[in-house]
Amino acid sequence: MASGTLYTYPENFRAYKALIAAQFSGAKVKVAQDFVFGETNKSEKFLAKFPLGKVPAFETSNGKYITESNAIAYYVANDQLRGKTDLERAEIIQWFSFADSEILPASSAWIFPLLGIMPYNKQTVETAKEDVKKVLAHLNTYLLTRTYLVGERLTLADISVAMTLLSLYQYILEPSLRKPYQNVNRWFQTIVNQPQSIAVLGTFKMADKTLEFDPKKYAESQGKNAKKDKKEKEPKKGTETKKEKEPAEELDAAEAALASEPKSSNPFDAMPKGTFDFDDFKRFYSNEDEAKSVPYFWEKFDPQNYSIWFCEYKYPEELTKTFMSCNLISGMYQRLDKMRKAAFASVCLFGTDNDSTISGIWVWRGQELAFKLCPDWQIDYESYNWSKLDASDAKTKELVKQYFCWTGADKNGREFNQGKIFK
Ligand SMILES: N[C@@H](CCC(=O)N[C@@H](CS)C(=O)NCC(=O)O)C(=O)O
Secondary structure (H helix, E strand, O other): OOEEEEEOOOOOHHHHHHHHHHHHHOOEEEEOOOOOOOOHHHOHHHHHHOOOOOOOEEEEOOOOEEEOHHHHHHHHOOHHHHOOOHHHHHHHHHHHHHHHHHHHHHHHHHHHHHHOOOOOOHHHHHHHHHHHHHHHHHHHHHHHHOOOOOOOOOOHHHHHHHHHHHHHHHHHOOHHHHHHHHHHHHHHHHHHOOHHHHHHHOOOOOOOOOOOOOHHHHHHHHHHHHHHHHHHHOOOOOHHHOOOOOHHHHOOHHHHHHHOOOOOOOHHHHOOOOOOOHHHHHHHHHHOOHHHHHHHHHHHOOOOOEEEEEEEEOOHHHOOOHHHHHHHHHHHHHHOHHHHHHEEEEEEEEEEOOEEEEEEEEEEEOOOOHHHHOHHHOOOHHHEEEEEEOOOOHHHHHHHHHHHHOOOEOOOOOEEEEEEEEO
């Protein structure tokens, strides 16, 4: 019977595959107790055994090394889990690939931004949602007449696919989202409620409510990564500098990639300041009538070193209550806090509940689309169309006046409703 040591961080869905398989087979799998993600798996000793430095990784009790979670699960499984015939074994491999190539990329692209470990990009998340729905619809049809994915008994296919769906059921698929997939839900419950699964996972609870994107959490994880980056650059002084394991470190290669991104200071700092003094203009705009602020803006504006942009929200059909649309604008402003020092904007909502649009005028230092300059600024901007305006054009003068003074209507005649200033 198989036996050995499994290297993993806690609550790794990939490691669960082997741990559940071992519960079925009775294989003796010991989890390495002193494992610290990001440290143990990057040590020379670990890399000598597992050159990619990834987990889960398995060291057999007779000194062989296995990586890849499906392979480890296979190694510690029994004949029932591995499939009885060549066809069953081929089908199990088919489901392994399906889980890794079809489910995982889509579910990660949906979940990671919500967990705060990847920037939120509306388009990417919308595509991921569609991909997840396709996968679930396929599984739902397949499971209509079946209890298990392969044959008549539970196999590694069920364990692998269910573990890959674990985070979706945990964080995303609230009752209304999982309702169309009753066959998948029933099958998933069957798998996670096996005594062998409960021994590893505990009692699994499906999401009551979909996790929402929390910009604060994202900012915190970015801050943590920045700190970690700094820490890594500092020379090691001895055991007292041993890095403490942080929960955020337990999240995946995506996070590791984010952590390794260099954290620059404000990108505007590298650009010539020119003659336009944002603080002065913002003070003027706050204290004086718009009728005076607009000429003041043109008097001071420095087109060599600053640019003016028009933005339009791409998904007006999704805008419902006007207060929610205003929250969308304020949320974007909050997430762009670091831009304030060299940017100004007036973004307005036109129309009424269930019939509105959002558009605005932005001014910032430099001639390029500023959001591309900093990973922290990329959460919202792709939800808008951006066009650079020619400062010498009379139409630009009109637009600046309209948006700075909060008047007029959108291009389809919806009246100005509310505006928000970024300063
Ligand atoms: N295909 C591999 C993926 C393993 C993997 O990406 N592990 C991540 C954590 S879940 C890791 O160890 N990352 C560390 C790194 O990339 O340095 C499997 O299924 O085991």
